Amino acid sequence: MSPSSRYFRLKEDVRAGYWYLGEPLREQEQELEDIREFTSGRSVRGVGRLMLSVREPGRQRDFNMAGVGMTPVVHGRVAAIFAEHAPDDVQLIPVHLKGHPDDYQVLVATKTVQCIDDKASSEVEFWLPEDARPDKLGQYRNVVDMRIDPTKVGKTKVFRTWGWTVALIVSEDIKVAMERAKVTGAKFEEV
Numbered sequence: 001m002s003p004s005s006r007y008f009r010l011k012e013d014v015r016a017g018y019w020y021l022g023e024p025l026r027e028q029e030q031e032l033e034d035i036r037e038f039t040s041g042r043s044v045r046g047v048g049r050l051m052l053s054v055r056e057p058g059r060q061r062d063f064n065m066a067g068v069g070m071t072p073v074v075h076g077r078v079a080a081i082f083a084e085h086a087p088d089d090v091q092l093i094p095v096h097l098k099g100h101p102d103d104y105q106v107l108v109a110t111k112t113v114q115c116i117d118d119k120a121s122s123e124v125e126f127w128l129p130e131d132a133r134p135d136k137l138g139q140y141r142n143v144v145d146m147r148i149d150p151t152k153v154g155k156t157k158v159f160r161t162w163g164w165t166v167a168l169i170v171s172e173d174i175k176v177a178m179e180r181a182k183v184t185g186a187k188f189e190e191v
Contacts, residue, residue, distance in 0.1 A: 062074065078107075078186075085173060109168055
């Protein structure tokens with residue numbers, strides 16, 4: 001992938017219809033210790049098969065952000081796109097979606113890249129000592145109209161941004177593949 005490649009923040013398109021998923025649970029319906037472990041930008045160990053329920057019924061989507069932790073959950077055909085285009089950048093964890101026989105998987109971006117362009121982004125705020133959050137000190141507190149420096153990405157095609165892991169970033173070829181497959185529930189914002 002060349003440094004001039006384009007990248008996009010992958011978000012849930014709520015205009016695709018109401019259908020909201022709850023928090024991922026362990027198969028015995030046990031809550032996870034950290035609801036953000038799937039969005040931390042690193043591999044997840046020892047979770048096994050997960051369970052999800054539909055919190056608000058509606059039109060089923062191929063791409064979803066589940067629960068408060070905003071865990072990416074994808075239909076099996078979307079998982080196949082990520083497995084084909086970015087096998088070294090993702091972890092796919094099987095999930096049983098209650099009441100739905102379709103294959104769904106949690107999509108984990110296993111890499112974090114320090115590439116946010118502070119000057120090109122509209123606004124950035126950092127956690128400061130007076131915020132009394134030593135665990136977040138120096139990380140981004142808010143990023144508006146995020147832009148990245150693609151020269152810092154290397155060959156990574158799916159990643160979380162360092163210090164602002166709420167952003168799930170994909171390369172243009174993954175965006176194009178998802179659009180060709182007519183994936184529902186996904187929207188892209190160029191970064």
